[in-house]
Amino acid sequence: MNPPSWNNWPELLALRAAHPQAQVVAGCTDVGLWVTKMHMRFAQVLDVTRVQELRRVETHDQHVAIGAAVTLTDAFEALVVQRPQLKTFANRFAGLPVRNSGTLGGNVANGSPIGDSMPLLIALGARVVLLSVRGQREMPLEQFYTGYRKNVLAPDEVVGWIKVPRPADGELLRAYKISKRYDDDISAICLVVNMRIAEGVVQQVGIGAGGVAATPARAVQTEAVLRGSAWTLEAAQRATAALRSEFKPISDMRASSAYRSEVLGNLMQRFWLESQGLRQINLESFRLEEAAQP
Ligand SMILES: Cc1cc2nc3c(=O)[nH]c(=O)nc-3n(C[C@H](O)[C@H](O)[C@H](O)COP(=O)(O)OP(=O)(O)OC[C@H]3O[C@@H](n4cnc5c(N)ncnc54)[C@H](O)[C@@H]3O)c2cc1C
Structure with missing residues (x-):
């Protein structure tokens, strides 16, 4: 047929x-x-x-x-x-x-x-x-x-x-993928943070995470910690702790559970640093020559 x-x-x-x-x-x-x-x-x-x-x-x-x-x-x-x-x-x-x-x-x-x-x-x-x-x-x-x-x-x-x-005005968006190889590899951990800050206060935040649960997940508890809060180092640290306690990732061939939890929080800290204008903290913007300058 x-x-x-x-x-x-x-x-x-x-x-x-x-x-x-x-x-x-x-x-x-x-x-x-x-x-x-x-x-x-x-x-x-x-x-x-x-x-x-x-x-x-x-x-x-x-x-x-x-x-x-x-x-x-x-x-x-x-x-x-x-x-x-x-x-x-x-x-x-x-x-x-x-x-x-x-x-x-x-x-x-x-x-x-x-x-x-x-x-x-x-x-x-x-x-x-x-x-x-x-x-x-x-x-x-x-x-x-x-x-x-x-x-x-x-x-x-x-x-x-x-x-x-569509993007909201003032949207601060970062997407992080951690994998064993830089090219053509599946994530061990993926974290995407989308935040809108007005007058120093988090108005809206969306956080998506991969490699942390049985399904792709929204970090609802961490979002709740941040929403309405002043965007400060202390808030970023609270969000880091919340992210680590919100998910219990598994260990597999890509990464251990402990590594995934650690990195998940580290990525939130990276998001904080990038929100403060820091560069040179990721592979994409890292320039060996600049870092080697005395
Ligand atoms: C070498 C390699 C590297 C890869 N790297 C990555 C990576 O870095 N990141 C990543 O996320 N994935 C990666 N993948 C996985 C893969 O490429 C993705 O999951 C891809 O997006 C699947 O899309 P597809 O069109 O090929 O789906 P298919 O293989 O055709 O289908 C996948 C599933 O989706 C269902 N499906 C497809 N379309 C529909 C529809 N419209 N409605 C309902 N069901 C539907 C099918 O029934 C099936 O269950 C990689 C795969 C390979 C082979």
Whole structure:
């Protein structure tokens, strides 16, 4: 039997409803490994990248809507246009071939606790839009996850869009990825802090973390410690302690639990130092010649 043909999302959703057991695929940078490394076989696959609507980035007044099947290269480009400080972080997601075929929706749907886009999207207050023949629903990204690689997707649903709010005035945003290799490596820890300070007081804060729990996570307790507080060294130290006690990371081949906790807090301290204008405290801005000056 020839596979059915489809190229728009109503057709995709009708097929999803008719074939809930089919394996949804996008760039296959995760699913491909299930086949080559784990020898899985799928009787049916449903390729969301054929749907042009899901390959678009749309800019709206309040947010940018990134189609689930937009490549990571294009998705990060759309984010970097609005927030240039994310360029280094974007370039550290896998390598160019994976960024050119993998999709943002695939990263989000796969839901690895050490995936890189989710801590960023959570810190930015992104919402995920789910589509099915029954209609659509949306939620804050952190509510999409229910457990280790588990999410709220119903058998007839797909991820349609990821809606990312535009930058707020005075937004202070930093995204940190700690991995064994600088290039083309998965995070041991990822921390993204997005803070808006007015007259020395934290007005709004979003903190996304990876590598610290069974799912990508929002640091709700640490956010609560900071919100409404004066942005001082003492507040940053309280946030550091709160972050370390909020999560109980596991030990695995990438890092021990103790290392992850230690580094998580250290990254909050780095955020404090960078918020005070300090440079030379990360690899991106470190210049050996300048550091060697007497
Ligand atoms: C060498 C290498 C390096 C990597 N480095 C990183 C890294 O640094 N950081 C990182 O976070 N990840 C990394 N990854 C993981 C991977 O690239 C990402 O998870 C990628 O974003 C998955 O997207 P995809 O389009 O390839 O998804 P696929 O592999 O096609 O699918 C992944 C999962 O998402 C589901 N899915 C896909 N699209 C949808 C949709 N629209 N609706 C519902 N479900 C959907 C699929 O059913 C499947 O369960 C790396 C992978 C490789 C091979």
